[in-house]
Amino acid sequence: MSRRRRDFVERVVEWALRACAGVSILVTLGIVSVLAVETFQFFREVSPSEFLFGTVWTPLFFQKSFGVLPLVAGTLLVSAIAMAVAVPAGLLTAVYLSEYAPATVRRVVKPVLEVLAGVPTVVYGYFALLFVTPLLQQVLPGLSGFNALSPGLVMGIMILPMVSSLSEDALHGVPRGLREAAYALGATKMQTTTRVVLPAALSGISAAGILAASRAIGETMIVTIAAGQQPRLTANPLVPVETMTAYIVQVSLGDTPAGTLAYRTIFAVGMLLFVSTFMLNLASNWLRERFREEYA
Amino acid sequence: MTTVDSDTAIPSLAGVASLVSERGTVETPTKVDVRGLSFYYGDMRALEDVSIQIPEKQVTAFIGPSGCGKSTFLRTLNRMNDIIPGVRVTGTVLIDGKDIYGASTDPVTLRQHVGMVFQKSNPFPKSIFENVAYGLRINGLAASKTELADRVETSLRAAALWDEVKDRLSASALALSGGQQQRLCIARALAVEPEVLLMDEPASALDPIATQHIEELVFQLKTNYTIVIVTHNMQQAARVSDRTAFFWLGKLIEFDLTSRMFTAPTAKLTEDYVTGRFG
Known part of the structure; x- marks a missing residue:
């Protein structure tokens, strides 16, 4: 191949790659701008304070009310239950895999955990509705068929691999020298793990937890299927609730005419969702960067 | 994992070690008595039949080319190699006459008595105070807060670091310079009052002035501690x-008074090494 032809091919390849990268940036910008425009339209009719602080959410009813707090409460409740499952279990799994497990066990367990992360969320949703809820009802007679508890627990199982895998990376990143220093002072394995390795990995572990929270808040299928669709301002996990994501699904599926105020609510809710997960992701990235700096 | 086979190890002392026992005869009491120690990483033998008597409250240096086993040998003295999977030790290591690889020895307790300073300074990402207090806390060595503070101060003084850090004990240890970090690691090791201090190339990452500080410190510390230092x-x-011990390819070639090792070594290999003909 001549020099000229080679240079030409190189340039074509470079431009093709640049275009591919450009597409994802353009799509992101497009999504954000559609969200922003529709949200702006929504707030021309409903005041932001009514939206953010109102406690009744009935945009599809004749008596319309646009207080988003019931949806926020539903989202936070389910996410909190999920985090209560995923963070302790995920962290303990990570500690076991990183500090205690022999290499052979790690080689088996890590891929198995990653399979958990690959199960389609719709499967988790029906697992929550048709298996976990009936099971829980035998213990908790007051539990509704749709509730926050069961999807919360199942979501916790779903995000567990994420917590454990990222935490394990953080623990693994703690320099061996720190462990040796602790052992050389007469620390036991547990003292080394709890008082040296875990604190040293804390920023990385926090990043994992925050990313998992972001994932829980944005998770849609499980809550749509198993949590019910009743926007309700409550902290009771036994009754049906509706999350922000489930509400967006509800409106998108239904026969709400495009361009109406009721239709625009999903963009306002979507914007709120986007801003909160975006902030969480930023926080998580910031923590991870800090962790990397400490042990560069 | 760890097998101690002293019956077969002791007679085999004869070969390499005869040189050591003739000229390296120890007048001062022996603190660490190693007999016929071999060490394996999996199937690879890293140390072969090492026997040495390390005298109490003196400084013993291990020299030799990279990969000769001197660091590995140092780490057998506080069983630091135990945390690496797939290693095996044969032979005996007696400290104050007690076999540290024996069934009754707990490696965790052993390491409180045999402290270690590493090649790369490794302070915990905690404050200066907490770094030194760590060993005292985990071993429950300080009964009260004042005692803890006292012992932290004593250790920092012993490591010649107190004057430089006394006004910022709560500052992060990672903010110290490389030489200060290494002296902090020495203070941390001294805080639990070990009897033996193992130092694995403690100055290899430091500038000449920081190195000089460490060397002066080593010289002072030998009044109270038995020090074993690996250096290239x-x-x-x-x-x-x-005293200096010369290692080569996993074997202890020669062990003698430092003055004799550098002026009139017995083995040809030692002479070639100390005069810089290889290594």
Whole structure:
């Protein structure tokens, strides 16, 4: 191949790659701008304070009310239950895999955990509705068929691999020298793990937890299927609730005419969702960067 | 994992070790008595039949080319190699006459008595105070807060660091310079009051002035501690140590008074190494 032809091919390849990268940036910008425009339209009719602080959410009813707090409460409740499952279990799994497990066990367990992360969320949703809820009802007679508890627990199982895998990376990143220093002072394995390795990995572990929270808040299928669709301002996990994501699904599926105020609510809710997960992701990235700096 | 086979190990002392026992005869009491120690990483033998008597309250230097096993040998003395999977030790290591690989020895307790300073300074990402207090806390060595503070101060003084850090004990240890971090690691090791201090190339990452600080410190510390120092720097061995052991390909070639090792070594290999003909 001549020099000229080679240079030409190189340039074509470079431009093709640049275009591919450009597409994802353009799509992101497009999504954000559609969200922003529709949200702006929504707030021309409903005041932001009514939206953010109102406690009744009935945009599809004749008596319309646009207080988003019931949806926020539903989202936070389910996410909190999920985090209560995923963070302790995920962290303990990570500690076991990183500090205690022999290499052979790690080689088996890590891929198995990653399979958990690959199960389609719709499967988790029906697992929550048709298996976990009936099971829980035998213990908790007051539990509704749709509730926050069961999807919360199942979501916790779903995000567990994420917590454990990222935490394990953080623990693994703690320099061996720190462990040796602790052992050389007469620390036991547990003292080394709890008082040296875990604190040293804390920023990385926090990043994992925050990313998992972001994932829980944005998770849609499980809550749509198993949590019910009743926007309700409550902290009771036994009754049906509706999350922000489930509400967006509800409106998108239904026969709400495009361009109406009721239709625009999903963009306002979507914007709120986007801003909160975006902030969480930023926080998580910031923590991870800090962790990397400490042990560069 | 760890097998101690002293019955077969002791007779085999004869070969390499005869040189050591003739000229390295120890007048001062022996603190660490190693007999026929071999060490394996999996199937690879890293140390072969090492026997040495390390005298109490003196500085013993281990020299030799990279990969000769001197660091590995140092780490057998506080069972630091135990945390690496797939290693095996044969032979005996007696400290104060007690076999540290024996069934009754707990490696965790052993390491409180045999402290270690590493090649790369490794302070915990905590405050200066907490770094030194760590060993005291986990071993429950300080009964009260005042005692804890006292012992932290004593250790920092012993490591010649107190004057530089006394006004910022709560600052992060990672903010200290490399030489200060290494002295902090020495203070941390001294805080639990070990009897033996193992130092694995403690100055190899430091500038000449920081190195000089460490060497002076080593010289002072030997009044209270038995010090074993690994170094790739022969001038350093000559400056700080009372006795020097030369390792080559996993074997202890020669062990003698430092003055004799550097002026009139017995083995041809030692002579070639200390005069810089290889290594």
